[in-house]
Amino acid sequence: MAVCSGFGAVRGCLGGKRDTGLPGHGHPGGGRGCGCRRRRCRGALGRARALRAATGRSFKSSISAAYGTLSDGHGGCFAADACGTLFMSSQTSRYTGAPYFAAISALKVGADLSHVFSTQDAAPVIKSYSPELIVHPVLDSPSAVQDVEKWLPRLHALVVGPGLGRDDALLENVKGILEASKARGIPIVIDADGLWLVAQQPALIQGYQKAVLTPNHMEFSRLAEAVLGDPLDGRDRCRAVLSLSRALGNVTVVQKGEQDVISDGEQVLTCSQEGSGRRCGGQGDLLSGSLGILAHWALLAGPEKTNGSGPLLVAAFGACALTRQCARQAFQKHGRATTTTDMITELGPAFSRLFETSAGADGGVAPTGELRL
Ligand SMILES: NC(=O)C1=CN([C@@H]2O[C@H](COP(=O)(O)OP(=O)(O)OC[C@H]3O[C@@H](n4cnc5c(N)ncnc54)[C@H](O)[C@@H]3O)[C@@H](O)[C@H]2O)[C@@H](O)CC1
Numbered sequence: 001m002a003v004c005s006g007f008g009a010v011r012g013c014l015g016g017k018r019d020t021g022l023p024g025h026g027h028p029g030g031g032r033g034c035g036c037r038r039r040r041c042r043g044a045l046g047r048a049r050a051l052r053a054a055t056g057r058s059f060k061s062s063i064s065a066a067y068g069t070l071s072d073g074h075g076g077c078f079a080a081d082a083c084g085t086l087f088m089s090s091q092t093s094r095y096t097g098a099p100y101f102a103a104i105s106a107l108k109v110g111a112d113l114s115h116v117f118s119t120q121d122a123a124p125v126i127k128s129y130s131p132e133l134i135v136h137p138v139l140d141s142p143s144a145v146q147d148v149e150k151w152l153p154r155l156h157a158l159v160v161g162p163g164l165g166r167d168d169a170l171l172e173n174v175k176g177i178l179e180a181s182k183a184r185g186i187p188i189v190i191d192a193d194g195l196w197l198v199a200q201q202p203a204l205i206q207g208y209q210k211a212v213l214t215p216n217h218m219e220f221s222r223l224a225e226a227v228l229g230d231p232l233d234g235r236d237r238c239r240a241v242l243s244l245s246r247a248l249g250n251v252t253v254v255q256k257g258e259q260d261v262i263s264d265g266e267q268v269l270t271c272s273q274e275g276s277g278r279r280c281g282g283q284g285d286l287l288s289g290s291l292g293i294l295a296h297w298a299l300l301a302g303p304e305k306t307n308g309s310g311p312l313l314v315a316a317f318g319a320c321a322l323t324r325q326c327a328r329q330a331f332q333k334h335g336r337a338t339t340t341t342d343m344i345t346e347l348g349p350a351f352s353r354l355f356e357t358s359a360g361a362d363g364g365v366a367p368t369g370e371l372r373l
């Protein structure tokens with residue numbers, strides 16, 4: 001209860017969208033590029049001009065194509081393996097909601113199976129929320145790394161961080177799991193306390209281009225300070241996200257906020273899909289869980305199917321659009337009372353409206369965003 005009321009007090013913000021603390025929701029530098037004269041930047045600007053108008057449409061088709069490689073076209077997956085299995089990590093019984101939200105979101109987007117690796121005390125709590133999740137009570141065991149490693153050959157993506165906590169011994173185990181997963185080339189989404197760990201030790205993820213970081217405003221400042229030596233507060237968000245991604249060796253970064261800003265160090269996109277003014281604790285977990293499975297699909301589909309853009313950029317854009325569409329649909333029904341559980345109920349219809357239905361037909365909507373750099 002304390003957690004819920006705490007989030008309500010700090011985060012509930014009906015009707016008045018929360019100030020991210022960063023000026024430039026309208027992106028003061030948007031469209032003008034970052035002013036950098038390096039060749040890579042000029043190339044990116046050229047692509048921006050050519051592609052900007054078509055972002056929403058092309059990303060819709062990219063996600064549909066990535067999804068289409070794995071589905072029978074009717075929302076069902078034809079190959080158990082291809083639909084993906086996810087690994088989530090969570091720690092204490094304090095934050096059991098977060099891994100549940102992420103893991104169930106992955107299932108509802110289309111994963112076959114969703115595994116949660118948690119501490120012993122958190123496992124029965126998480127399991128009691130849902131018979132659909134497979135929960136392993138191993139994360140605080142002395143053999144945690146080996147216990148999880150055994151499962152890695154069967155997992156297609158990892159989501160690390162929601163509800164993880166910041167206990168040193170546990171984070172040591174998570175480091176070992178990250179190293180083992182990188183060695184296998186598994187895509188890794190890092191959120192929440194996983195970002196805390198990366199801010200302490202950026203080398204953990206440096207140069208691993210199958211990683212996606214999903215920081216909120218606060219988490220982004222910590223990362224920017226750790227990696228660039230500057231929290232980058234109050235500057236052009238597009239440039240800040242591009243800089244962080246490049247400094248990490250083209251790790252994809254999604255800075256969440258009133259608009260979500262996404263970069264893989266080559267391109268910068270914003271997702272401005274209409275969401276809701278309600279920011280309830282847990283919607284970031286819905287985003288990271290969905291992104292885990294979209295990342296797996298997009299990497300399988302490859303750049304030919306994602307219109308030449310980086311697959312993880314496409315996956316991140318898709319997950320942001322999906323989260324916001326869920327927020328919108330849930331808010332239309334529940335208004336002020338909307339919670340993440342209501343958003344999760346909307347995952348199926350929102351996915352279908354965004355990626356399986358033509359815009360304008362039967363309620364189909366186009367993902368809304370812009371290529372910025
Ligand atoms: N039901 C649950 O079990 C939930 C648990 N959660 C977990 O709770 C743990 C702590 O997460 P915190 O997010 O509190 O992390 P932090 O301890 O890093 O706190 C971040 C702080 O920044 C604030 N903040 C975030 N975005 C902001 C913005 N745009 N402008 C100004 N302030 C902003 C937050 O409200 C919070 O007070 C994580 O493990 C997380 O996964 C959350 O995922 C939410 C739901």
Ligand SMILES: Nc1ncnc2c1ncn2[C@@H]1O[C@H](COP(=O)(O)OP(=O)(O)OP(=O)(O)O)[C@@H](O)[C@H]1O
Pocket residue numbers: 017018019020192215216217256257258259260275276277279280281282283284285286287320323324
């Ligand atoms: N100011 C805002 N206005 C509208 N939508 C927002 C705003 N801030 C965040 N969102 C939406 O909520 C999603 C999650 O971002 P948020 O900042 O809530 O993450 P978080 O703090 O990590 O979440 P969690 O509470 O699960 O930890 C974003 O992708 C975006 O769609």
